[in-house]
Amino acid sequence: MTLTDKAARAAVTSHGRPSGGRSGDDKSAMSYGFVALYTVLVVAFGVLPALYAVYLAFTDGDGGFAGITNFTKVMSDFRFLPAVAHVALYLVIWLVALVVLVAFLAIVVHAVRVRWLSKTLRLVFYLPGALAGASSVLLWLFVLDPTASPVSGLLHLFGFTSFVQVIVPANLPPIFAIIAFWTGAGGWIVIMYGALNNISADVIEAARIDGATTVQIAWRVQLPLLRKWISYMGIMSLAAGTQLFVEPQLLSQASNAVVPNDYSLNQLAYQYAFQQNDFNGAAAISLLLLVIALALSAVFVTRGGLFERG
Amino acid sequence: MTTLDIGRHAKSRGRLDGWSGRTIIGVVLAVFVLFFAIPIVWLLLATTKSARGLIVDHPFLPGGLGDLAANWDQLFGFQDGAVTAWVGNSALYAVGALVITLVASIPAGYAMALTEFRFRRLLLVVTLIVMLIPNTALVLPIFLELNVVGLIGSPLSVILPMSFFPFGVYLTYIYFSTSVPRDLLAAARLDGCTEFQVFTRVALPLAAPIVALVAFFSFVQNWNNFFLPFVMLPSSEGYPIQVGLTSLLASTPAFNPSSAGAQSVQLPTLALATVISVLPVLIVFLFAQRFLVAGMTAGGTKE
Structure with missing residues (x-):
């Protein structure tokens, strides 16, 4: 049914697979050749840095074993809990909006029968994805600045008359969520649309004959069949979302530090490393982020049935 | 309606x-x-x-x-043509990393899907795990690592970490294990192809869609990468355009009142910079929508 599913299945069953007859030395020698460059990259930029981060997080500046002192140090830092709260709030708003709206929009666009309209809708949703990172933040700085904004009327309606009013700390999590949604949702809508196309027409027709309404079909048939894709989207977005950096960094710069430069956890890690020269503390934060991202991914994997068969 | x-x-x-x-x-x-x-x-x-x-x-x-x-x-005219240099840097980093990514990941995905060797499963599992690690999480340790070998500030400090792209290997692996039958490769071997020829003459021509897909993801991700070059490149001459945008922003009095001066940047100029910073990706995006769907759902269509 899905990409991830196939991969998981292939990974699970691969050990029992026939090797294709010959198992001569030249053959596996060539295989080593094929994977050599990638293996070097995995070790150099995947495995080694990960191990190094673990090593740094449990040692002190002189290389002596430090137990969990680095962790207790960063966690008792007065900037730590606010940063956790910022990132968590942003993630909740963003992920809920992403899951609900992407599934909804994909199903609606899929129900549009006029081809040019459906195609245009998908293109309009998807194009903002080209503006990622700093570019999309800059664009939204314009949009959120009431003096130049194309939607200044809307901003005035909410009572905002200056840029500084818009970016007060309480507004930031939804603002970052809007920016991330604007950039990222379209690509997922296009992918979900593709997945909906793969649901066989017979299944939908059978449901109709049984008397299901369009809403019931969406809720009972299409949505469950999208579940794995939604989990996949959740994992990918979550992993990226915990790393929030460029948005608050640029906003901090643009607002003359109305937004602090230690707003997110990743920024705090950066501050530890390059302002305080404390790479052990920075590594501890990175490791915490990693554990959180992997743990939350595990929830999506198990609840979303990502690696189930069928 | x-x-x-x-x-x-x-x-x-x-x-x-x-x-x-x-x-x-x-x-x-x-x-x-x-x-x-x-x-x-x-x-x-x-x-x-x-x-x-x-x-x-x-x-x-x-x-x-x-x-x-x-x-x-x-x-x-900003800082004597800094923007031209930044766009050039972006192109160098993104394309350089893209080439290494393709050379490394297409054969690797092929070998893991369709050949047998020791450590195959290990490599596969490691790939699945590192894929889940957000790539910014490893930037600081990679910085320290490259600092030891004295690469900080050089283009390689950005190109090499970017060219590590496990997601590309994973996509290639899935494509080869679902879309290319082993019998086809066996037939080529019977006809006298060496292992290398089986890959270059049979598997690679069949892999055009997945090569395009990996190239697309890799290029877009490399071009838009902010945190890695931000950490690795201390001097402004080496910036890619994404990081260069922050310099422009800092010189825009509308957002940073202390920057008013000879080099100040007006809002419409900043808007133009934003457009130019995404133009290559926007063009790639316009062409990619079709095969993006085809590629992401390929092989997973029929149950």
């Missing part, structure tokens, strides 16, 4: 079916179209306005070509 088919077969049975349901859906769709389209349309128009016109004129009226030219001159 007669164009919507929602509920054609089941009129008046459900709450959202029928005329009123279609109207609601139509309005919701229109709101989202505006949400996604307005910022881009406005940004393109903003590049054709003067700094005053941007504030005073109607937001959706175009300015003039003269103002566009003036903005262009101001942007490319």
Whole structure:
């Protein structure tokens, strides 16, 4: 049914697979050749840095074993809990909006029968994805600045008359969520649309004959069949979302530090490393982020049935 | 909203079916179209306005070509042509890493899917795990690692970490294990192909869609990468355009009042910089939509 599913299945069953007859030395020698460059990259930029981060997080500046002192140090830092709260709030708003709206929009666009309209809708949703990172933040700085904004009327309606009013700390999590949604949702809508196309027409027709309404079909048939894709989207977005950096960094710069430069956890890690020269503390934060991202991914994997068969 | 088919077969049975349901859906769709389209349309128009016109004129009226030219001159005159250098750097980093990514991941994905060797499973499992690690999480340890070998500040400090792209290997692996039958490779071997020829003459020509897909993801991710070059490159000459944008932002009095001076950047110029910073990706995006869907759902279609 899905990409991830196939991969998981292939990974699970691969050990029992026939090797294709010959198992001569030249053959596996060539295989080593094929994977050599990638293996070097995995070790150099995947495995080694990960191990190094673990090593740094449990040692002190002189290389002596430090137990969990680095962790207790960063966690008792007065900037730590606010940063956790910022990132968590942003993630909740963003992920809920992403899951609900992407599934909804994909199903609606899929129900549009006029081809040019459906195609245009998908293109309009998807194009903002080209503006990622700093570019999309800059664009939204314009949009959120009431003096130049194309939607200044809307901003005035909410009572905002200056840029500084818009970016007060309480507004930031939804603002970052809007920016991330604007950039990222379209690509997922296009992918979900593709997945909906793969649901066989017979299944939908059978449901109709049984008397299901369009809403019931969406809720009972299409949505469950999208579940794995939604989990996949959740994992990918979550992993990226915990790393929030460029948005608050640029906003901090643009607002003359109305937004602090230690707003997110990743920024705090950066501050530890390059302002305080404390790479052990920075590594501890990175490791915490990693554990959180992997743990939350595990929830999506198990609840979303990502690696189930069928 | 007669164009919507929602509920054609089941009129008046459900709450959202029928005329009123279609109207609601139509309005919701229109709101989202505006949400996604307005910022881009406005940004393109903003590049054709003067700094005053941007504030005073109607937001959706175009300015003039003269103002566009003036903005262009101001942007490319910034710090004696720094923007040209930044765009060049972006191209060097993104394409350099893309080439290494393809050379490394296509054969690796092929070998893991269709050949047998020791450590195959180990490599596969490691790939699945590192894929889940957000790539910014490893930037600081990679910085320390490259610092030891003295690469900080050189283009390689950005290109090499970027070219590690486990997601590309994973996509290639899935493609080869689901779409290329082993019998085909066995037949080529019977015809006397060496292992290397089996890959270059049989597997690689079949892999064109996945090569395009990996290239697309890799290029977009490399071009938009901010954190890695931000950490690795201390001097402004080495910046890619994404990091260069922060310098432009810092020189924009509208956002940073302390920056008013000879080198100050006006808002429309900053808008033009934003457009230029995404132009290559935007072009790639326009061509990629079709095979993006085909590639992401390839092999997973039939149960």
